[in-house]
Each structure stands twice: as C-alpha cells, then as structure tokens.
Amino acid sequence: MTSMFAHETVSIDLGDRSYDILIGSGLLQEASAFDGLPRSSSAVIVTNETVGPLYLDALQRLIASRHHVVHVAVLKDGESYKTWATLNQIFDVLLDRGCDRKTVLYALGGGVVGDMTGFAAACYMRGVPFVQVPTTLLAQVDSSVGGKTAINHPLGKNMIGAFYQPQRVVCDLQTLATLPRRELSAGLAEVIKYGPIHDMDFMAWTEANIDALMALDTDALAYAVRRSCEIKAAVVGQDERESGLRAILNFGHTFGHAIEAGLGFGVWLHGEAVGAGMVMAAELSRRLGLVDEAFVERFRQLIGRAGLPVKAPVIDPARNAQSYLDHMRVDKKAEAGDIRFVLIDGPGKAVVRGAPDALVAEVIDHCCAG
Incomplete structure (x- = not known):
C-alpha cells in the first residue's frame, strides 16, 4: 500500500x-x-x-x-x-x-x-x-x-x-x-500490561511518560499505541488462536473478568477491572516467589498514576473470595475446572499456571482489603 x-x-x-x-x-x-x-x-x-x-x-x-x-x-x-x-x-x-x-x-x-x-x-x-x-x-x-x-x-x-x-x-x-478521562485510564491498563509480560523497557518508558499520556500528548500516544501493537502483533503472529503464548496477553484478565461479571457488566469498565486484576496477579506472583515486593509496589504505583483502581471490589459480601473463584472457573484459560493465571515470572516475562485456591483466596482478601 x-x-x-x-x-x-x-x-x-x-x-x-x-x-x-x-x-x-x-x-x-x-x-x-x-x-x-x-x-x-x-x-x-x-x-x-x-x-x-x-x-x-x-x-x-x-x-x-x-x-x-x-x-x-x-x-x-x-x-x-x-x-x-x-x-x-x-x-x-x-x-x-x-x-x-x-x-x-x-x-x-x-x-x-x-x-x-x-x-x-x-x-x-x-x-x-x-x-x-x-x-x-x-x-x-x-x-x-x-x-x-x-x-x-x-x-x-x-x-x-x-x-x-x-x-x-x-x-x-x-x-x-x-475520550472521557475514565475511558482514557481504562485504555492505559492495556498499555501498561505489555511491560511486565514482555518488555520492561516499555514499562520504564510508560512510567516516565504516564503524565504525558494522561495529558493526551500526541507523540506519547503515538509511541504507546505503536509499541503496544508491535508487541501484540509479535505474539499473535506466533499464536493466533491462543493455544499457548498468546494467553500471556490476558495478564490481569482472569481476576478482571471475575470483577466485571461479579459486579455486573458495565459497572466497572473493562480496563478498570483489568487494572485491579493486574495488581492481584502481581501479588499472586509475589506470593508464589516469582517477583519481589519492590516490583509489586512499583507496579501498583504505576496503576494508580494511570487513574486506575489498585484495590479490588468486594463482589459478594457474604462469600467474596469464593465468589471470585467461582467466576474465575468460568474462564477460557481454565482447564477441567482448574483456574489458570497469567503471572509475572520475573519482570518482563510471563507464565500461565495454576495456584492453590487457598493462596488465591488470600490474595483476594488482601487486595480487596487494600
């Protein structure tokens, strides 16, 4: 062309x-x-x-x-x-x-x-x-x-x-x-996800330019969109139908989709749910020994600076953790009812794996309590 x-x-x-x-x-x-x-x-x-x-x-x-x-x-x-x-x-x-x-x-x-x-x-x-x-x-x-x-x-x-x-x-x-500011922040969630799972230099760039992105700086937006698309293109080109590698693009989405379904679709924007979901996934990664507390806090700070929630909502006051788990079992990555999470296997690298329900429940309780 x-x-x-x-x-x-x-x-x-x-x-x-x-x-x-x-x-x-x-x-x-x-x-x-x-x-x-x-x-x-x-x-x-x-x-x-x-x-x-x-x-x-x-x-x-x-x-x-x-x-x-x-x-x-x-x-x-x-x-x-x-x-x-x-x-x-x-x-x-x-x-x-x-x-x-x-x-x-x-x-x-x-x-x-x-x-x-x-x-x-x-x-x-x-x-x-x-x-x-x-x-x-x-x-x-x-x-x-x-x-x-x-x-x-x-x-x-x-x-x-x-x-x-x-x-x-x-x-x-x-x-x-x-775009309303809330929608802009929701979109930034999907920009932010690419750094921890694939490119820590891009995460550092996002940290340095988050204020410019929030201010709709054209040059910053152009780079963020291009680099995000480059990363996604590379992953999709290797795994179009999500049989393996492409699943890493769902970082934060297992928790996030549970938030959306649990609250009712549209109560939280998709990006807001993914933002909180990524914080939960990072915390689960830490508790599994894959990243340290310093990384989780750095990531949490970036999510907050983008105007996204860092605290997950209570979706069922009577049985909150169990409700999250029930929703997460209805997930495309689940296998025979076992929940699979996209986790950070060291900064810049992702892995898809399971985790004990009891540990996941602890993460939910921790992240909902803030």
Missing part, C-alpha cells in the same frame, strides 16, 4: 490473513487510509450512540466511493449491551438491506463495537470482510488487534465468539481527544 499521508504501520503476519494497523493523527480525514480494501456494492458501518455523532459522517464520506450504498447500524453504548440481542440488531440490518457475502462491515467505536462487529462478520453468510476503526485507547492498543471477537454471557465475559481477522485496523489518534 502506498499513500502520502503521515502515519506509522504495524503489520500482523498471518499468511493469507495478514493485515496492517495504521496509526496516525487525522486518518479519518484521509481516504487513502482505506486504499486497497475490498470494494463492494454495500457496506455497513456499525457504531454506537456515543461515537456515531462524532465520527460517523467522516467515515461515511471516506468510504462512499468504495461502495454503492453504505448502511448504518447504531447500537446502545456500553458493556451491558454486548449481548445476543444487540448482535442480532447488526444481523437485522444486514438481512433487511439484502447485504451479500461481499458486504464490508466497518467497526467504528471502542472494544464493544469492535468485538460485536467482528463476531457478526465472522457469522454472517459464514464470513464477510470487516475493518476495525477503533476510537478508544483500549481498542487501539488491544481489542481491535488480533481477531478476537465475542459477546458476553451472564456467566462469563467473551465466552461466545470466534477468531476472525479484520482486513485492516485504522487508528486515528485524534479520536482519543474526545
């Missing part, structure tokens, strides 16, 4: 399913950001009630020449709507408008929109092309990359879905300027 606008490109190497992630400011004003993507008689932009008024018109203008007609599906905003009922709203538009198997779907929004659009694309007529246009930091550094698509079930997060890769990911950094 050749183009004249300023951007950075990170490539995901998956053979015939390979694609590029474009990162730059103002990409939603550059039609050439979509050069080389499939043309079709119809397209559907999937967005939500919050993002649509901000960026829908711009995306419609950019892709109008690539499709005879562009339809729109506008969903409710929030994790609580990541359900079968909402997914069917996308299918309703596709079927009502007579969309065929060459129809291109565009996911314009955060992680919820991206996950559901990708899942719809994987299912509709057994697979149609889709493009990710993430508008949140969390989506740009994590959920839009790697082809994980899903909806939630009341008993577990992202338990119903498919691996299905997009044609391209277009990350316009200017969309981050409209």
Whole structure:
C-alpha cells in the first residue's frame, strides 16, 4: 500500500490473513487510509450512540466511493449491551438491506463495537470482510488487534465468539481527544500490561511518560499505541488462536473478568477491572516467589498514576473470595475446572499456571482489603 499521508504501520503476519494497523493523527480525514480494501456494492458501518455523532459522517464520506450504498447500524453504548440481542440488531440490518457475502462491515467505536462487529462478520453468510476503526485507547492498543471477537454471557465475559481477522485496523489518534478521562485510564491498563509480560523497557518508558499520556500528548500516544501493537502483533503472529503464548496477553484478565461479571457488566469498565486484576496477579506472583515486593509496589504505583483502581471490589459480601473463584472457573484459560493465571515470572516475562485456591483466596482478601 502506498499513500502520502503521515502515519506509522504495524503489520500482523498471518499468511493469507495478514493485515496492517495504521496509526496516525487525522486518518479519518484521509481516504487513502482505506486504499486497497475490498470494494463492494454495500457496506455497513456499525457504531454506537456515543461515537456515531462524532465520527460517523467522516467515515461515511471516506468510504462512499468504495461502495454503492453504505448502511448504518447504531447500537446502545456500553458493556451491558454486548449481548445476543444487540448482535442480532447488526444481523437485522444486514438481512433487511439484502447485504451479500461481499458486504464490508466497518467497526467504528471502542472494544464493544469492535468485538460485536467482528463476531457478526465472522457469522454472517459464514464470513464477510470487516475493518476495525477503533476510537478508544483500549481498542487501539488491544481489542481491535488480533481477531478476537465475542459477546458476553451472564456467566462469563467473551465466552461466545470466534477468531476472525479484520482486513485492516485504522487508528486515528485524534479520536482519543474526545475520550472521557475514565475511558482514557481504562485504555492505559492495556498499555501498561505489555511491560511486565514482555518488555520492561516499555514499562520504564510508560512510567516516565504516564503524565504525558494522561495529558493526551500526541507523540506519547503515538509511541504507546505503536509499541503496544508491535508487541501484540509479535505474539499473535506466533499464536493466533491462543493455544499457548498468546494467553500471556490476558495478564490481569482472569481476576478482571471475575470483577466485571461479579459486579455486573458495565459497572466497572473493562480496563478498570483489568487494572485491579493486574495488581492481584502481581501479588499472586509475589506470593508464589516469582517477583519481589519492590516490583509489586512499583507496579501498583504505576496503576494508580494511570487513574486506575489498585484495590479490588468486594463482589459478594457474604462469600467474596469464593465468589471470585467461582467466576474465575468460568474462564477460557481454565482447564477441567482448574483456574489458570497469567503471572509475572520475573519482570518482563510471563507464565500461565495454576495456584492453590487457598493462596488465591488470600490474595483476594488482601487486595480487596487494600
């Protein structure tokens, strides 16, 4: 792909399913950001009630020449709507408008929109092309990359879905300027996770630049998004379907998903739950002798500076630790009911392993008590 606008490109190497992630400011004003993507008689932009008024018109203008007609599906905003009922709203538009198997779907929004659009694309007529246009930091550094698509079930997060890769990911950094501060912090959780599991130099950079990131400094955001995507691309390129290495990207997510399900989806943002979950995973790592207290405290400080919770919530006052354990058994990494955790096996290295329930319960009690 050749183009004249300023951007950075990170490539995901998956053979015939390979694609590029474009990162730059103002990409939603550059039609050439979509050069080389499939043309079709119809397209559907999937967005939500919050993002649509901000960026829908711009995306419609950019892709109008690539499709005879562009339809729109506008969903409710929030994790609580990541359900079968909402997914069917996308299918309703596709079927009502007579969309065929060459129809291109565009996911314009955060992680919820991206996950559901990708899942719809994987299912509709057994697979149609889709493009990710993430508008949140969390989506740009994590959920839009790697082809994980899903909806939630009341008993577990992202338990119903498919691996299905997009044609391209277009990350316009200017969309981050409209993020509420809480959403920005939630996205930083997914930036922060990459350091302890893979690249301690990146963790040191994040510590040095966390204030700039919180202030939406363009250069800092560009580097954070690019480096996060580079790390994820390297991992996904080796393990697309999470049979081994890719599981390390779920650092903090086993605890975090329990928080989301236990409180009710949408009460805490995904990144907030992951932030607290990473503190819990770091503490469990310490109690297993994998890292020292100094590392855990350093990591806890970084989570707090990003505006994320360092104390886990009580999800069931009567049986809190057991409730956490019950939710964590409904996890994609669990094996025969045994909970598997992503732990820090020394700074910059991760391992997936189990831990005794009694020890995990101690960590839960400790982290909920603060």
